[in-house]
Amino acid sequence: MMKRLLIGMICLAAASLAQAQVKIEHWTTPAGARVYFVETRVLPIIDVQVDFAAGSAYDPADKPGLAALTRSLLDAGAGDLDEEKISGRLVDTGARLGGSADDDRASLTLRTLSSKPEREAAVELVRTLLQQPTFPAAVLDREKKRLIAGIKEADTRPASIGSKRFMAAIYPGHPYGYHATVESVGRIERDDLVRFHSAYYTARRASVSIVGDLSRAEAEALAIRLTDGLPEGGEAEPIPEVVLPQREKLRIPHHATQSHIFVGLPAMRRGDPDFFPLLVGNYILGGGGFVSRLTKEVREKRGFAYSVYSHFQPYRRLGPFEIGLQTKREQAEEALKVVDTTLAAFLEKGPTEDELKRAKENLINGFALRIDSNKKILDHVAMIGFYGLPLDYLDRYPKEVAKVTSAQIRDAFSRRIRPENLVTVIVAGS
């Protein structure tokens, strides 16, 4: 195998192609899985991501952690392979597996060399993991213990405590607010995983994204192999609508030297009509790193924090808008006041024309940086595919950014970020 790998490396030098646009091809497999494909031949690599509508939003209310465990135990045993054989086969191909479950999606990623023997072996392995996981009870028992150990440790850390409390507070009664606990993981049995897998890892809930060194015909065959043994299933049932939280401020005592502060609420979904005004506006408010208002006010002017940001995470339903920072506990109230004032001023007046111009310059001029590797392209394509966004989303991105006005930003922010729904969580406050 070593020789074949080396031949692959030599080919690298020959190919050279500047790529400014991403052409996504799309089709549906006979079993009903949606496929999204970008052919790029420069590197002898193939990246695949299979996403199922099987994220933690589908966890039963009394068993948060089930989606995550199901996903992470796909390689605990599959077909007639035990976990040692699985890891051995994977390693022998040089391929890498990744992925996890977020709120909406359970994802499995594969990066493999495109040379045929390696690729075939890796794809065959992934097919087995997706279609025939055995979820051995002994492995589940061990992994539950490891997960519980991790939860216990995380529940001592201010960042983790604050983040979980924040999500629970902004999504009261909604699955986006659930998180795995020692008790909920303790309740999960092997049958739960088997049922979760057979109900949710189905063809019609799947989108398969493929980027790299293969032809359309090869991609078609690959997508069929990965999905043809899955039950067809039905459309994913809708995730419940989000009910906005009531304004509140939660203080969680903790011994840490720094306070961890979170401010936010559910605000934006994938495919949201306000996406571009919120994107550009957030760059100005707290997404643009050094040049954002929050960084200037909290860090540059006052030295209050190393990291301060604002961020939208769109999901199928309204995903969180979150402002976060860490600051010496004695100055937590003062720092929070700066955040509140900065946000209020932005909501009231919106960005200046100069700020808008600068934001657009960065987002438009820097667009090529978002798609300058296969990995970055895969991330976008998988997102577009899973959420059913337009295939020309990436082409439209700079054009849509260019069209955004400051009035639109102010309007979108004032509708989406209402003070009466804002939740503040302070861990280790003064």
Next chain:
Amino acid sequence: MKPRSLITLFAALAVAGAAAAAPAAPATPATPATPATPATMAAAPAGTYEKTLSNGMRVIVKEDRRAPTVVHMVWYRVGAMDEVDGTSGVAHVLEHMMFKGTRNHKSGQFNELVAAAGGRDNAFTSLDYTAYYQQVPANRLDQMMALEADRMVNLIVDPKEFSKEIKVVMEERRMRTDDKPQALVHEALMATAFQAHPYRRPIIGWMSDLENMTAADARDWYRNWYAPNNAYVIVIGDVDKDEVFRLAEKNYGKIPRRALPPRKPLGEPEQAGIKRLTVKAPAKLPYLAMAWKVPELRNASKDRDPFALEVLAGVLDGHDAARFSKTLVRGSKIAVSAGAGYDGTVRGEALFFLDGTPAEGRTVAELEQALRAEIERVAKEGVSPEELARVKTQIIAGQVYKRDSMFAQAMEVGGIEAAGLNWQDLDTVIEKLRSVTAEEVQEVARKYFKDDALTVAVLDPQPLPEKTEKKTAATGLRH
């Protein structure tokens, strides 16, 4: 599912969190950017070129035409290891101050100009080096070079700006170290393993030194070390090498060479006996970290042991089927996680690390025995041809995958240069790794893992104070 080790070898500190660097990758906005550690497992990028300017500054270029973007980095051969007692952390503080204004640009303008170009920028400080980078559309390279050249000579360390930024760095220390029990363990481990060598000081600096640092300390650091003959520039992307050399000459070529302070040899007395330490901190799980003094890579053509040590780390913890996962996590289930790491590509002294967290009901003492037993097993029984082949397969595949990231390629070039080797050695490194034999792996396992060269650090978890949440109807936000 693979239990990842918590070891981050010589991780560098960055000036900004990830929110600045990656607006497109929103998963963990609060996590500071952690650039790839310089790995020895590396291949010389095809089509790499080099030129030395008349002032001694080296320019290394790789043409990679996949996308119309470029990464531009300036690396200075100065890091935390060049500091002296009392001003620990100054290399990193100066890195922060490099964004705070020059004779030609006001504070913060550097970031604004990079942002307007559509770019992302950051910087990082390690024990060995300090590096600055921008990722921009390829047609903005000239402007980026002009900006870096400007702050190489025209920096103003303004006391008022300094007084604010030093507070930011103290917040960074609280976030990275003071509130992170395992980071405290690693800090104490380094401070104990080395008694004379400067690797004993943390990159971020001791809090007391930060509290007492002055603008003059940062200014002195800059005047001493920031010179073209102490720097090299790396450019990878959609560029023509001759054009890059021309732009480098135009922007950097005019900066005069300066005499650098003498660098004295920094020896560590030979350790004679095991060292043990305990860190108490509020936490739930105990944690164990062990470090042996081992050889570093000095001559890529002649050295053998550093490559065998690298392969040994791979056999123990290099992939999903490696021994620690298989034996300690999945097999005996003694560990929740276990890791091994070695980075020989360093200016200073190399350590071979093992670390882990015991499973519930097991002790750190048992875990220590189990980790030692794995080394002893290699020493006694060696490694199988299959294990060796698997490690090498990972190395070779990793070389191909790395080409997907211009940033990772630039880090690899920068890292090997920082350790005093050359980018041309990257090919040799791969050849040498591939030539490592099972006997050599067994031999290094026998030779270097003696108690006399070992430091063992343990986290003794302390109960957290009781907590009760308070809820108030929030007030105070104007609308």
